[in-house]
Amino acid sequence: AQTVTQSQPEMSVQEAETVTLSCTYDTSESDYYLFWYKQPPSRQMILVIRQEAYKQQNATENRFSVNFQKAAKSFSLKISDSQLGDAAMYFCAYRPNAGNNRKLIWGLGTSLAVNP
Amino acid sequence: DAGITQSPRYKITETGRQVTLMCHQTWSHSYMFWYRQDLGHGLRLIYYSAAADITDKGEVPDGYVVSRSKTENFPLTLESATRSQTSVYFCASSDGTRGNQPQHFGDGTRLSIL
Numbered sequence: 001a002q003t004v005t006q007s008q009p010e011m012s013v014q015e016a017e018t019v020t021l022s023c024t025y026d027t028s029e030s031d032y033y034l035f036w037y038k039q040p041p042s043r044q045m046i047l048v049i050r051q052e053a054y055k056q057q058n059a060t061e062n063r064f065s066v067n068f069q070k071a072a073k074s075f076s077l078k079i080s081d082s083q084l085g086d087a088a089m090y091f092c093a094y095r096p097n098a099g100n101n102r103k104l105i106w107g108l109g110t111s112l113a114v115n116p
Numbered sequence: 117d118a119g120i121t122q123s124p125r126y127k128i129t130e131t132g133r134q135v136t137l138m139c140h141q142t143w144s145h146s147y148m149f150w151y152r153q154d155l156g157h158g159l160r161l162i163y164y165s166a167a168a169d170i171t172d173k174g175e176v177p178d179g180y181v182v183s184r185s186k187t188e189n190f191p192l193t194l195e196s197a198t199r200s201q202t203s204v205y206f207c208a209s210s211d212g213t214r215g216n217q218p219q220h221f222g223d224g225t226r227l228s229i230l
Contacts, residue, residue, distance in 0.1 A: 033216050045206060045221035052216055091158065101166060102147040102210045103174070104219060108158040 002027045004094050006107035013082045014115050020067070021077045021110045023092030031097040034068070034075045035104070040088040048090070051075065053097075079112075087114040119143075122207050122222035129197055130230050137192045137225050139207030146212035148190040149219060150174075150182065152203040159206070165190055166212070197229045 003026045013019035025034070036048040051059045051068050058066050063083075067076045075094075079086055092107040120141040129135050139148065150162040161174030163182040171182050179201060181193045190209075194201055204226050208219040 035218055043204065043224050045208075045224075047218045047220075050216060050218055097215045101164065101172070102212065102217075102219070103149075103161060103164060106159045108156070 002029075002094065002096065002105050004092055004105050004107040006090075006092055006110050008110045009108070010111045010113070012113040012115055013079070013086075015082055015084060017082055018078060018080045019082055019112065021079075021090050021092075021112065023075045023077070023107055025073050025075065025092075025094045025105075027073065027094065027096065029096040029098055033095045033097065034066075035093045035095070036064070036066070036075075036077045037091045037093060038086075038088045039091065039109075040085075045091075049077065082114050084114050084116060087112060120207060120209055120220055120222045122205075122225050124225060125223065126226050126228075128228045128230065131197055131199060133197050135194045135197055135227070137194075137205055137207075137227070139190045139192070139222060141188055141190075141207075141209040141220075143209060143211070143220070144187055145209035145220075146187070147210040147219075148184065149208040149210070150180070150190070150192045151206045151208065152176065152201075153206060153224075154203050162192065162205075194227075199229050201227065202229045203227060 032053045034051045038046045063080045089109045093104040123138045149164045151159045165171045165184045207222040210219045211217040
């Protein structure tokens with residue numbers, strides 16, 4: 001079965017520092033997509049970043065970047081220059097390209113606290 | 117405004133009552149999804165739909181009914197609400213034309229069943 005594991009239920013970081021959130025997944029597929037979503041206390045689900053498995057280059061979006069290790073099935077999220085507004089629950093999600101149902105497989109989330 | 121809208125934002129009801137949560141999207145996305153979010157369980161898929169008149173069960177469909185007569189609407193009905201269905205419910209949609217398209221979420225409905 002395809003699964004997504006976020007091994008850190010809670011993390012904290014000092015403002016302006018860098019933090020890395022871990023995500024591993026289990027799949028036999030070679031073509032898939034990976035996503036990080038952020039859920040602040042307002043409970044909105046906001047897409048942070050996405051990665052296509054066929055791309056070797058790691059995705060970046062401003063202060064957010066990923067370390068995608070396909071062989072290790074690892075997809076960690078790095079947040080640089082952390083800000084108070086980054087405090088949120090972060091979810092990692094996986095979707096195989098095979099099939100046509102667009103369903104995501106979700107991790108259980110990492111709660112990130114940002115300390116001033 | 118373009119986007120995905122859920123209503124109501126909050127709902128309190130009693131066990132045994134029928135309640136319908138509404139979801140409307142303006143992007144003409146072919147895929148729509150209903151999730152529930154509970155502490156310790158993350159997001160769990162209840163039902164999804166690939167197009168109008170095409171729906172399928174997710175992980176936790178029992179006690180829920182969906183319909184999709186129009187592309188833009190995907191209501192979720194609890195036919196006889198139970199306390200275990202107290203949760204936050206999210207609707208999401210996704211473009212079906214390209215594989216890398218993410219799911220876009222509504223703001224959620226907090227449902228309390230007394």
